[in-house]
Structures are given as structure tokens and as C-alpha cells.
Amino acid sequence: MRRKASLILLALAVFCTALSPLLRWYAFPRLAKIPANQYQDMVLEARDATLLDYGTMKARKVDKVSIVQTLRGNVEASEKIEKTAGRDVVVWDGLSYVQGPDGKMVSKIPERYIFDAHTQEPVHATGEMVDGDPVRREGIEFKWPFLTEKRDYEYFDAQARITAPIHYKGTQDFRGVSVYYFEQTIPWTKVPFPKAMPVKGITPESVAKTGTTRWYTTVRKFWVEPVTGAPVYGEEIHKEELRGGTLLGGRDKVTAFSGHVKMREDYIESTVDLVKSQRVLVLSLTTYLPWGLLTLGVALLSLSLYLEARGRRPGDPSSTQTREPEPVSA
Numbered sequence: 201m202r203r204k205a206s207l208i209l210l211a212l213a214v215f216c217t218a219l220s221p222l223l224r225w226y227a228f229p230r231l232a233k234i235p236a237n238q239y240q241d242m243v244l245e246a247r248d249a250t251l252l253d254y255g256t257m258k259a260r261k262v263d264k265v266s267i268v269q270t271l272r273g274n275v276e277a278s279e280k281i282e283k284t285a286g287r288d289v290v291v292w293d294g295l296s297y298v299q300g301p302d303g304k305m306v307s308k309i310p311e312r313y314i315f316d317a318h319t320q321e322p323v324h325a326t327g328e329m330v331d332g333d334p335v336r337r338e339g340i341e342f343k344w345p346f347l348t349e350k351r352d353y354e355y356f357d358a359q360a361r362i363t364a365p366i367h368y369k370g371t372q373d374f375r376g377v378s379v380y381y382f383e384q385t386i387p388w389t390k391v392p393f394p395k396a397m398p399v400k401g402i403t404p405e406s407v408a409k410t411g412t413t414r415w416y417t418t419v420r421k422f423w424v425e426p427v428t429g430a431p432v433y434g435e436e437i438h439k440e441e442l443r444g445g446t447l448l449g450g451r452d453k454v455t456a457f458s459g460h461v462k463m464r465e466d467y468i469e470s471t472v473d474l475v476k477s478q479r480v481l482v483l484s485l486t487t488y489l490p491w492g493l494l495t496l497g498v499a500l501l502s503l504s505l506y507l508e509a510r511g512r513r514p515g516d517p518s519s520t521q522t523r524e525p526e527p528v529s530a
Contacts, residue, residue, distance in 0.1 A: 205507055206503075206504045206505075206507035206508040206511065207504075209500045209501075209503050209504035209507065210500075210501065210504040213497045213499075213500035213501035213504060214497070215497075216493045216496045216497035216500065217493070217494060217497035217498070217501075219493050220489075220490045220491070220493040220494040220497065221490070223490050223493065224485070224486060224490040227485065228486055229318060230318070231485060232318065232346050232482060233288055233317035233318045234290045234315075234320070234343070235273065235290075235317075236273050236274075236275045236278045236279075236290050236291070236317070237273045238271070238273045238290070238292075239271070239272050239273060240270070240271050241268065241270040241271070242268075242269045242270075242463065242467050242471075243266060243267070243268050243269075243463075243464045243467055244266070244267040244268075244269065244434075244436075244461045244462060244463050244464065245264055245265070245266050245267070245461070245462060245464055246264065246265040246266075246267075246438070246459025246460060247263065247264055247459075247460070247462075248261065248262075248263065248459075249262055249264070249265045249457065249459030249460075250262070250455050250457065250458040250459065251265060251306070251456075251457055252442070252454060252456040252457065254397075254398055254399045254402070255399075257447065257448065257449065257454065258454070259454055259455040259458075262301045263301055264301050265298065265301070265306070265457070265459055265461075266298070266299050267296060267297070267298050267461060268295075268296075268297045268299070269294065269295070269296050269297075270294065270295050270297075271292045271293075271294045271313075271342065272292065272293045272294075273290060273291065273292060274291040274292070274293050274312075277291040277293075277312075277327065278291040278314075281314060281323065281325045284325075285323055287316060287317075287318075287323075288316065288317035289316065289317060289323050289325075290315055290317045291312065291313070291314050291327075292312070292313045292314075292315075292342070293310070293311075294310065294311045294313060295308060295309070295310050295311075296308065296309045296311075296358075298457075304398065305396070305398055306398050306457070307394040307397075307398065308394065308396045309330065309358065309359075309394055309396075310329075310330075310331060310332070311329060311330040311331065311358055312327050312328055312329050313337070313342065314327070314328050315341075320340055320343055320345045320346075320429065321340075322337040322338065322339070322340075322341075322356075324336055324337075330358045330361060331392070331394060332395055333361070335361055337356045337363070338354055338363040339353065339354025339355050339356050339363040340353055340354065340355055340356070341355065341356040342431075343430060344424050344426075344429035344430070344431070345429050346427070346428065346429050346482060347426065347427065347429070347486065348380055348424055348426040348429045349426075350371070350380060351368055352365045352366065352367045352368055353365070353366050353368075353382070354366070355382075355384055355420075357384075357386050357418075357420075359386075359389075359391050359416050359418070360386055360389045360416065361391075362386075362389070364384060364386060365384065366383065366384035366420065367382060367384065368380060368381075369381045369383050374423045374432055374433060375432075375468075375472050376472075377425055377432060377472060377475065377476065377479075378425075378426070379423040379424055379425055379432060379433075380423075380424045380426050381421070381422070381423055381424075382421070382423075382424060383419065383420065383421050383422075384419070384420040385417075385418075385419050385420075386416070386417055386418050386419075386420070388415050388416070388417045389415065389416055389417065390414070390415055391414055391415065391416045393407055393408075407445075407447060410445040410446045410447040411444055411446060411447075412442050412443065412444055412445030412446070412448060413442070413444060413445070414440065414441070414442055414443075414456065415440065415441045415453075416438075416439070416440050416441075417439050418436050418437060418438045418439070419436065419437040420434075420435075420436050421434060421435040421436070422434050425479060427479045427482050427483060427486075428475055428478045428482055430471075430474075430475045430478065431471075432468075432472050432475050433463055433468055433471070434463060435460065435461060435462050435463070436460075436461040437460050437461075438457065438458070438459060438460075438461050439455070439457070439458045440455070440456040440457040440458070441453045441454065441455055441456055442454050442456050
């Protein structure tokens with residue numbers, strides 16, 4: 201009976217031990233992915249900012265500028281691209297909507313971001329764009345990969361349409377969550393005017409005829425939870441200028457926008473809570489279950505060997521056979 205039990209325990213030990221690495225290195229890369237229908241929004245604010253008054257073409261101080269960012273998963277588009285890409289694809293239709301203190305639109309820039317659902321690497325397909333202009337992204341945008349590493353990444357800047365390094369600057373604690381801090385600096389770069397201008401009748405084409413150009417620089421900061429790869433907080437020190445041309449009335453340049461953009465407090469709280477819950481799910485596949493199964497396998501193996509040793513002990517009645525003495529003949 202003990203021998204039968206030890207064999208069963210041995211089989212279970214082998215099963216648990218073999219399942220542990222399979223769960224971590226085979227199942228996790230296939231199960232962990234961004235859902236195609238995900239929707240999220242975020243509100244950022246720049247207090248005491250500088251904003252251009254297009255009526256007078258002069259910069260003025262305002263108490264607040266708000267930026268509403270939305271990302272909506274386009275399931276129909278992702279399924280269409282998956283047929284030719286041969287892998288799980290997510291399509292995010294994003295919109296960055298900037299409004300002044302009076303609630304009026306300052307700019308709105310749509311974009312379509314197509315990426316691998318598992319690795320977050322960009323997938324190049326028809327429809328990839330920023331403000332209607334086709335782009336070919338290199339590097340990540342919005343989200344870091346699962347199990348983010350302590351290293352620099354390539355990050356796509358939608359304003360300048362370029363990819364530049366975003367540097368790992370260290371590990372910090374953000375409201376009870378251990379995060380990696382990343383920072384990227386985009387130097388002064390000439391960028392296109394948004395297609396949706398704040399003044400009716402003014403278009404990028406009409407501004408281009410005046411010879412006036414738009415320039416932009418930013419310092420981008422992200423605090424990223426490394427297990428999920430999700431930013432829990434973000435900031436930008438953002439500046440825009442109009443330079444040259446007849447539109448400025450002889451001036452060399454004028455500030456179009458300048459401000460320290462930060463996430464609104466209520467969105468920080470909801471983001472931290474969401475990331476904490478998602479972190480537990482990812483850790484279940486990468487740490488809790490694999491190590492738990494390995495520990496259970498070792499325990500079952502030890503118990504199996506113990507029962508086998510007891511079953512073979514010489515003094516054990518169950519292992520001793522009683523035989524009749526053989527007769528001795530002359």
C-alpha cells in the first residue's frame with residue numbers, strides 16, 4: 201500500500217515540477233496580452249501655463265490648460281490586420297484634445313497605434329498614422345512591455361514623428377508601488393501644425409504661406425510599474441513656439457504654449473488601483489504559480505521518498521515474509 205502511494209506521489213511531483221517552467225516560459229508569453237477592445241482615458245492639466253491668443257497673436261498667462269487623452273481599441277481593425285500579420289494585434293485609436301481655460305479647443309490630434317498584443321512592439325500596417333499623416337513607428341508608445349527591464353527604450357514622439365531614447369533613471373516608490381522612472385528629452389524640433397486649428401478659417405496650408413513655422417520641445421517623464429509595463433503617472437515640461445513669417449508681425453518668435461503638464465489627481469488614484477490589480481494577475485503567471493508548483497513538486501517528491509524508505513525498512517512487518525523451515529534430510 202505504501203509503495204503504491206509513493207508511486208502516485210512521485211508522479212504528481214514530476215507533473216508539478218514539469219508544469220512550473222512550462223507555465224512561466226511557455227504559457228505566460230502566450231496568455232499575457234493587451235485586450236483588443238480596451239478603452240481608457242486620462243486628463244492632464246498644466247497650471248499657470250502660457251497660451252497663445254490667436255486673436256491678438258500674443259502669448260498670455262492662463263490659470264489652466266487641460267489635455268484629454270483617449271485610447272479606444274478597434275476590434276474590427278485588429279482582426280483584419282491579424283489575418284495578414286499572423287499574430288495577435290491591438291489597434292488603438294487615440295485622440296489628444298487640448299482645451300483652454302474657457303473650454304474652447306486649442307488643438308486635437310488623432311492617431312492610430314498598431315502593436316503586438318504580447319510584446320507591445322509596433323506592427324506596421326495600413327492606417328498607422330498621426331493627425332492623418334502616415335507614419336512608421338519604431339519603439340514603444342503609451343505602454344512598456346510586460347516585465348519591463350532596467351534599461352533605456354526607444355519611444356515614439358507623436359508631435360515630432362520621431363523615435364528617440366527614453367532613459368531609465370532609477371527605481372522609486374510611487375504611492376506604495378515600486379516603479380521604474382524613465383525620462384526623455386526632445387530638443388527643439390520643427391513640427392507640423394495640427395490640421396484642426398483653433399481659429400475658424402485658418403488652416404495649416406494658409407499658415408505655411410505666411411512663412412511661419414511651429415517648433416516644439418519637451419521633457420517627458422514616466423513612472424512605470426515594471427511587472428505590467430503600465431505607467432502609473434506621467435508628466436511633461438512642454439513648450440511650443442511659432443517662429444518667423446509675416447504672421448508674427450515682424451517678431452522672431454512667440455510662445456504658442458508653455459506649461460508643466462501633470463496627470464489630474466483623480467486619474468492618478470484610479471490608475472494606481474487598476475495597475476495594482478493587474479500586477480497580481482501577471483505575478484500569478486510569472487512567480488506565484490511557477491514557484492508554488494515547484495515547491496509543491498519538491499515536497500511531494502520528499503514525501504514519496506520517505507514512504508518508499510519506510511516500505512523497505514527491514515524491521516517493518518509488512519516487508520518481512522514468514523516462511524516455513526525446510527526439512528533436513530540425511
